[in-house]
Amino acid sequence: MNTKTRLLFFFGFFLSTFLSVAHASIQQDTISFADQRARINNLLDSRKERFGEFDRSLQMKSGIFGIFKTSADMQHSIDILKQVIVADNQIFVETKRLLDIKDYESARYEALAKEYDAQVTAHMKTISKLQNENDKLRAQINELGDDQGHSNLALYIALAVIAFLLFTRYQAYKRQQIKKLTQQ
Numbered sequence: 001m002n003t004k005t006r007l008l009f010f011f012g013f014f015l016s017t018f019l020s021v022a023h024a025s026i027q028q029d030t031i032s033f034a035d036q037r038a039r040i041n042n043l044l045d046s047r048k049e050r051f052g053e054f055d056r057s058l059q060m061k062s063g064i065f066g067i068f069k070t071s072a073d074m075q076h077s078i079d080i081l082k083q084v085i086v087a088d089n090q091i092f093v094e095t096k097r098l099l100d101i102k103d104y105e106s107a108r109y110e111a112l113a114k115e116y117d118a119q120v121t122a123h124m125k126t127i128s129k130l131q132n133e134n135d136k137l138r139a140q141i142n143e144l145g146d147d148q149g150h151s152n153l154a155l156y157i158a159l160a161v162i163a164f165l166l167f168t169r170y171q172a173y174k175r176q177q178i179k180k181l182t183q184q
Contacts, residue, residue: 033105036098043094047087054080 057077061069 033098033101036094036101040091040094040098043087043091047084047091050080050084050087054084 054077057073057080060073060076
C-alpha cells in the first residue's frame with residue numbers, strides 16, 4: 001500500500017467513525033422529536049374525545065320530561081368545555097416545545113454541517129501538504145540516487161585506474177625481477 005492510499009484509508013476511517021458518532025447523536029434528537037409528536041397526538045386525541053363529550057352534554061336534557069336543560073347539565077357542559085380549553089393550552093405548549101426541538105435540530109444540523117465541512121477541508125489540506133511533502137522527499141531520493149550513481153561511477157573509475165596502475169607496477173616489477181635473474 002503506498003502512502004497516498006494509506007492517507008486516504010485513514011482519512012476515510014476517521015471520517016466514518018466521526019460520522020457514526022454524530023449519527024447516533026442525531027438519532028437521539030430525532031427520537032425526542034418523535035416522542036414530542038406522539039405526546040401532541042395523544043393530547044389531540046384526548047381533546048377530540050372531550051369535545052365529543054361536550055357535544056353529547058349539549059344534547060343532554062335532564063330537566064322536566066327531558067325537554068329542558070338544568071343548571072347541572074349546563075355546568076357539566078361548561079366543565080367539559082374548560083377541560084377542552086386546558087387541553088388546547090397544553091397542545092399549544094407542547095407544539096411550542098416541538099417547534100423549539102425542530103429549530104434546535106435545524107441549528108444543530110447546520111452547525112454539524114459546518115463542523116464537518118471545516119474538518120473535511122482541514123483533512124484535505126493536511127493530505128495535500130503530506131502529498132507535497134511526499135513528492136519533495138521522492139525528488140530528494142531521486143537526486144540522491146542520481147548523485148550516488150555519479151559518485152559510484154567515479155569510484156569505479158578510480159578503482160579501475162588504481163587496478164591498472166597496480167597491474168602496470170606489478171608488470172614492471174616482474175620485468176625487473178626477470179632482468180635481475182637473467183643478469184646474474
